[in-house]
Amino acid sequence: MPTILSISGSPSPTSRTARLLRSLDSRLTVQGHQVIPLDIRTLPAEALLHADFGHPEIVRATELVARADGVVIGTPVYKAAYSGLLKALLDLLPQFALEGKTVLPLATGGSTAHVLAIDYGLRPVLASMGPAHITPGWFVLDQHIEVGKDGA
Numbered sequence: 001m002p003t004i005l006s007i008s009g010s011p012s013p014t015s016r017t018a019r020l021l022r023s024l025d026s027r028l029t030v031q032g033h034q035v036i037p038l039d040i041r042t043l044p045a046e047a048l049l050h051a052d053f054g055h056p057e058i059v060r061a062t063e064l065v066a067r068a069d070g071v072v073i074g075t076p077v078y079k080a081a082y083s084g085l086l087k088a089l090l091d092l093l094p095q096f097a098l099e100g101k102t103v104l105p106l107a108t109g110g111s112t113a114h115v116l117a118i119d120y121g122l123r124p125v126l127a128s129m130g131p132a133h134i135t136p137g138w139f140v141l142d143q144h145i146e147v148g149k150d151g152a
């Protein structure tokens, strides 16, 4: 069974990006994939900010990426680009962490003005990590995503 790692790069506890990802996860599961969600915001902040490559939770996240056949990478658009939280994790992964994998980049944003943030910002970063294929990005306006107070 193909394994998909579904990564959210939003720091928000009531994240629309995470809500969108979990909806996608359900669809992928129904289609026969094993989906593993990873919210970067649950990783230890100090390890992320101090580049603690050896922290057990960073090592585990790195292993989850290594084991995945496909990776969905979701980010909110912040200041016309992907989130700093996402970059903090990507910077801790090996240079070719996405080698041989298919990657779906996904973004949520408040305005279509920054709909290209995936292509001018995120895609080059992902491409540098050696994926076999990066699918066309998927951008969703925040007003089209409903999130409850518990984030679900």
Ligand SMILES: Cc1cc2nc3c(=O)[nH]c(=O)nc-3n(C[C@H](O)[C@H](O)[C@H](O)COP(=O)(O)O)c2cc1C
Binding pocket: 010, 011, 012, 014, 015, 016, 017, 018, 075, 076, 077, 078, 079, 080, 081, 108, 109, 110, 111, 112, 113, 114, 141, 142
């Ligand atoms: C600090 C901050 C900066 C933002 N900057 C942008 C932006 O430059 N362009 C845009 O379209 N939306 C921007 N937004 C709106 C978010 O991208 C949008 O609400 C997104 O769905 C939030 O996702 P989240 O709930 O997962 O954090 C910004 C929101 C925040 C909090």
